[in-house]
Amino acid sequence: MTEPGQRRSGRAGAATIYDIAERAGVNPSTVSRALNHPGRVSAATEARIRQAADELDFHANPMARALPTGRTRTLALVLADVTNPVVFGLIRGAERAAAAAGYTLVIAESQESGAVEAATVERVAPAVDGIVLATSRLADDEIGAIAARKPVVTVNRGGSASANVSPDVEPGIAALVAHLESLGHRTLAFLAGPANSWTSTRRWDALFAAARRAGLHIVEIGPNAPTVEGGGDAYERCEASGATAVVAYNDLMAMGLIQAARAAGRRVPEDLSIVGFDDIFGAALITPALTTVRADLELAGEHAVTHLLALMGEGAAPADCDELATELVVRDSTGPAPTR
Amino acid sequence: MTEPGQRRSGRAGAATIYDIAERAGVNPSTVSRALNHPGRVSAATEARIRQAADELDFHANPMARALPTGRTRTLALVLADVTNPVVFGLIRGAERAAAAAGYTLVIAESQESGAVEAATVERVAPAVDGIVLATSRLADDEIGAIAARKPVVTVNRGGSASANVSPDVEPGIAALVAHLESLGHRTLAFLAGPANSWTSTRRWDALFAAARRAGLHIVEIGPNAPTVEGGGDAYERCEASGATAVVAYNDLMAMGLIQAARAAGRRVPEDLSIVGFDDIFGAALITPALTTVRADLELAGEHAVTHLLALMGEGAAPADCDELATELVVRDSTGPAPTR
DNA sequence: TTGTACGCGTTATCAC
DNA sequence: GTGATAACGCGTACAA
Numbered sequence: 178m179t180e181p182g183q184r185r186s187g188r189a190g191a192a193t194i195y196d197i198a199e200r201a202g203v204n205p206s207t208v209s210r211a212l213n214h215p216g217r218v219s220a221a222t223e224a225r226i227r228q229a230a231d232e233l234d235f236h237a238n239p240m241a242r243a244l245p246t247g248r249t250r251t252l253a254l255v256l257a258d259v260t261n262p263v264v265f266g267l268i269r270g271a272e273r274a275a276a277a278a279g280y281t282l283v284i285a286e287s288q289e290s291g292a293v294e295a296a297t298v299e300r301v302a303p304a305v306d307g308i309v310l311a312t313s314r315l316a317d318d319e320i321g322a323i324a325a326r327k328p329v330v331t332v333n334r335g336g337s338a339s340a341n342v343s344p345d346v347e348p349g350i351a352a353l354v355a356h357l358e359s360l361g362h363r364t365l366a367f368l369a370g371p372a373n374s375w376t377s378t379r380r381w382d383a384l385f386a387a388a389r390r391a392g393l394h395i396v397e398i399g400p401n402a403p404t405v406e407g408g409g410d411a412y413e414r415c416e417a418s419g420a421t422a423v424v425a426y427n428d429l430m431a432m433g434l435i436q437a438a439r440a441a442g443r444r445v446p447e448d449l450s451i452v453g454f455d456d457i458f459g460a461a462l463i464t465p466a467l468t469t470v471r472a473d474l475e476l477a478g479e480h481a482v483t484h485l486l487a488l489m490g491e492g493a494a495p496a497d498c499d500e501l502a503t504e505l506v507v508r509d510s511t512g513p514a515p516t517r
Numbered sequence: 518m519t520e521p522g523q524r525r526s527g528r529a530g531a532a533t534i535y536d537i538a539e540r541a542g543v544n545p546s547t548v549s550r551a552l553n554h555p556g557r558v559s560a561a562t563e564a565r566i567r568q569a570a571d572e573l574d575f576h577a578n579p580m581a582r583a584l585p586t587g588r589t590r591t592l593a594l595v596l597a598d599v600t601n602p603v604v605f606g607l608i609r610g611a612e613r614a615a616a617a618a619g620y621t622l623v624i625a626e627s628q629e630s631g632a633v634e635a636a637t638v639e640r641v642a643p644a645v646d647g648i649v650l651a652t653s654r655l656a657d658d659e660i661g662a663i664a665a666r667k668p669v670v671t672v673n674r675g676g677s678a679s680a681n682v683s684p685d686v687e688p689g690i691a692a693l694v695a696h697l698e699s700l701g702h703r704t705l706a707f708l709a710g711p712a713n714s715w716t717s718t719r720r721w722d723a724l725f726a727a728a729r730r731a732g733l734h735i736v737e738i739g740p741n742a743p744t745v746e747g748g749g750d751a752y753e754r755c756e757a758s759g760a761t762a763v764v765a766y767n768d769l770m771a772m773g774l775i776q777a778a779r780a781a782g783r784r785v786p787e788d789l790s791i792v793g794f795d796d797i798f799g800a801a802l803i804t805p806a807l808t809t810v811r812a813d814l815e816l817a818g819e820h821a822v823t824h825l826l827a828l829m830g831e832g833a834a835p836a837d838c839d840e841l842a843t844e845l846v847v848r849d850s851t852g853p854a855p856t857r
Numbered sequence: 858t859t860g861t862a863c864g865c866g867t868t869a870t871c872a873c
Numbered sequence: 874g875t876g877a878t879a880a881c882g883c884g885t886a887c888a889a
Contacts, residue, residue, distance in 0.1 A: 191643075193882055204860050209884060219858060239644045240583040241882030244865040249580065251644075259608050262798065265600040272599070272626050281641060283623040286612055301621065303531075304579045304591075432802055458602065462745075462772055464804035533866060544876045549868060559874060581866030584881040861888075866881105873876080 192233035200229040212237070251281045252485060253305040254478075255297060257289045257312040262457035263427065263474065267311055267332065270478025278486055280306075291315055302327055307485040309478075310334065314373075328488040330481045333376045340488060342481045342501070343376075344472035346383045349503030353452060353470055354387040356505060357422050361514035362393070362450065366420035368411055368430055369399025377403075377426045380454060384424060396420065401430065408433025412441065421450060421514040428453035428460045428469055435463060435510065446512030456506055465509035472503045532573035540569040552577070591621045592822060593645040595638060597629045597652040602797035603767065603814065607651055607672065610818025618826055620646075631655055642667055647825045649818075650674065654713070668828040670821045673716045680828060682821045682841070683716075684812035686723045689843030693792060693810055694727040696845060697762050701854035702733070702790065706760035708751050708770055709739025717743075717766045720794060724764060736760065741770065748773025752781065761790060761854040768793035768800050768809055775803060775850065786852030796846055805849035812843045 194208040201208070203222055211218040211226040218226070229235075243249045254271050256264050268284060275282040285301050287294030291314040298308065307328040310320065317336070323329055324339040331341045357365065367384055370377035381397055388395040398414050401407040408430030415423045415434065425431035431453030435445055443449055445465055453460060456471035480495045487494035534548040541548070543562060551558040551566040558566075569575075583589045594611050596604050608624060615622040625641050627634030631654040642648065647668040650660065657676070663669055664679040671681045697705065707724055710717035721737055728735040738754050741747040748770030755763045755774065765771035771793030775785055783789055785805055793800060796811035820835045827834040 191882095195882080205883085206861080206885075207859060209882095210859085213884080217858085222858085236639070236643050238584075238882050240580040240589065241865095242884075243580040244578075244584060244867095244882080245884045247865080259612070260605040260798075262602070268599050268626075281623070281625070281644070283621070285621075286608075299576070303576055304621070436802075458600070459799035459802055462776075462799055462803045531866095535866080545866090546868080546877075547875055549866095550875085553868080557874080562874080578866050581881095582868075584866080584883095585868040587881080859889085861886105863884105863886090865883090869878100869880085871876105871878080873874105 191238070192230075192235045193238070194235075196233055197226060197229045197235055200233065201225045248306050249304055250279060251283060251305045252482060253283050253285055253298075253301045253308045255285050255287055255294060255301070255308060255310050255313070257287050257294070257314060259284065259286050261312075261429075262459065263429075263455050264311065265458070266474030266476075267478040267481075270475035270480075271309060271482045272478075274479040274482035274486075278482075278491065280482075280486075282482075287314065289314065291319075295319065298323055307489055309481045309485060310339075311481070328485055330485045330488065332477060332481050335375065335379070340484055342477055342484055343379075344474070344477055344501045344503050346380055346470070346472075346503050349470035349472070349505050350380070350383045350387050352505035353424070354384070354391050354393070356468075356507060356511065357450065357452075358391050358393065360422075360450070360512060362422040363514065364394040364418075364420045364422075365396075366415055366418045366423045367395065367397045367399075368408065368415065368423055368425040368434065369397055369401060370403040370426035370430070372400040374400075374403070374426075380426060394420075399426075401426070403427055403430060405429050405433035405436070409437040412437035415449075416441075416443075422452065422511065423449065424452045424454075426454060428455045428457045428467060431467055431469070431510070432459070432463055435465070435467070446510050448515055450511040450514070452511060460506075461508065468508045468511040469506050470503050471506050473501065477501055531578070532570075532575045533578070534575075536573055537566060537569045537575055540573065541565045588646050589644055590619060591623060591645045592825065593623050593625055593638075593641045593648045594818075595625050595627055595634065595641070595648060595650050595653070597627050597634070597654060599624065599626050601652075601769070602799065603769075603795050604651065605798070606814030606816075607818040607821075610815035610820075611649060611822045612818075614819040614822035614826075618822075618831065620822075620826075622822075627654065629654065631659075635659065638663055647829050649821045649825060650679075651818075651821070668825055670825045670828065672817055672821050675715065675719070680824055682817055682824055683719075684814070684817055684841045684843050686720055686810070686812075686843050689810035689812070689845050690720070690723045690727050692845035693764070694724070694731050694733070696808075696847060696851065697790065697792075698731050698733060700762075700790070700852060702762040703854065704734040704758075704760045704762075705736075706755055706758045706763045707735065707737045707739075708748065708755065708763055708765040708774065709737055709741060710743040710766035710770070712740040714740075714743070714766075720766060734760075739766075741766070743767055743770060745769050745773035745776070749777040752777035755789075756781075756783075762792065762851065763789065764792045764794075766794060768795045768797045768807060771807055771809070771850070772799070772803055775805070775807070786850055788855055790851040790854070792851060800846075801848065808848045808851040809846050810843050811846050813841065817841055 194205045197208045198205040211223045285297045311332040329339045333343050335341050453469040456469045460467040483495045486492050534545045537548045538545040551563045625637045651672040669679045673683045675681045793809040796809045800807040823835045826832050
């Protein structure tokens, strides 16, 4: 015979609402109500129930809860590469916003591969309420297909069939061009990122426009791998371009470029000025310290999650995106253009 | 009236085993069997079922599955700080091992706080099958309490009431002391990490023993915050100690120390040799490039998950831990001891 | 205000 | 080999 007190499963420490109900002398459904809809139960019984729950160290089984409601209170953040310093802020901000809303954030890595990313999303999607796609390698229509089934917000991936959060590159790039111009630079080079990178295209477009407005010459060199190695490999082509200042797609590439230039006996910034993007960890540490265009990725991560929650009908969308403006951080890798 | 074909919930695209059963003309339980226990169903019906599943793009609902089985096929990796480069490898390795075993890895951050960590574990525990605790701020008995309820493996946290995976610091430290001794250093300083850090204690103990064996003087300075700032703040005390070589608890602190020393007009390594631990991103980039004791954290993360799976009765424990040996990476931040 | 009854999608234990 | 049926723990109409 099964005593009611023994109805719990084999796993120790797993108190259920049935245990609480028995202890408080009420019906299990009343326990559920008391815990989830405070006020819809008499104060006295609610108190009894809460006490019993505390005594039993009760935690609602998330799976059992998800079944009837269809909601898991879990969000997914899909990244191409967890170890890329660029995504730190993103993770931080997203984690914080999710936690603040009582959601758990699961981080999944797609290893820079579209196929892996698709598989990852496929695997993770049924267990989450919404998805943030950062540094996505997916095509627009693939993203659209996912967005049709689950709420999706992309980061740094505009124009697609889904909501998007992207820092505004304009202010930082305007300041950068003004900075370089005031230093006497007349010919710029942009070290592009991967061929299909939306972000790289965006940065190039903005830089190109700003340079033209200022009457400067500018060339694009690439595409390149968005890594330290990728930056180093492009050094010769940078020199060949005749540019006195090189703007790299990201800090990693800028760092590789600095190393390659110094290895070739060139001085930075005396012979060549070098600029990066993102202001990752290490940008201030390298010699010379890197001048870079910083975006507040932490805030972007926060916005992405807030936006996602809004899509799910939880809370309002983030007010304005003015805060996501980029800014120029001037350090030691930029200096006066060499006189010819 | 509810047609059987309409029994699915409101969420579109969520095919269930009932849909498959109907389509294949069998009972739902047969579908479950066919999909989970291949062979226990006739080849013909299994084929019919699989085809129907494919056509309907069926994916078993993880929550519904977890309810009767109690297993979620999800592992948690709890970290003090996601943005600390030290944990990159850990994440990588753990992710890979988990994915290889068909498990999903959720990454949770405890923000360097024991209280937050406890709350995080509490929140995440019911939804996962096992937990990896890295850089834990929890006390031994707290870890023990968690381990009593769920399989737990700690990283870099020996002696506690749970399974543990830690790189072996001995080889790297032995090589380091030999290296410094050969450069003529006679007095060493160890820049300690946080007061309650098991890892810092372990490194100090090993360094102390090795230094004594070599007949070198050695002092411990700390505790300090395990950050760039923490390293910089300790600079004066390092100088005061009279040591000609400082071994920092980690690379972050070593970097801070280098910056502070150079800001004070000291040359590294001519006036002071500086060594770190971990070989994080940026260690090779800083000037001078940092000499450091490297541990293969990626392998450690892999081992931790393999170990955890073994604890859960899934697969065997990792063979030997010889692979987790540390090694010395000599760069430019160490040089001959200054002649007095 | 509270109890009853059912459903969520799946697995497991029986029968047949 | 396959079909019925009862859990798993929780939420929620509906009834009382």
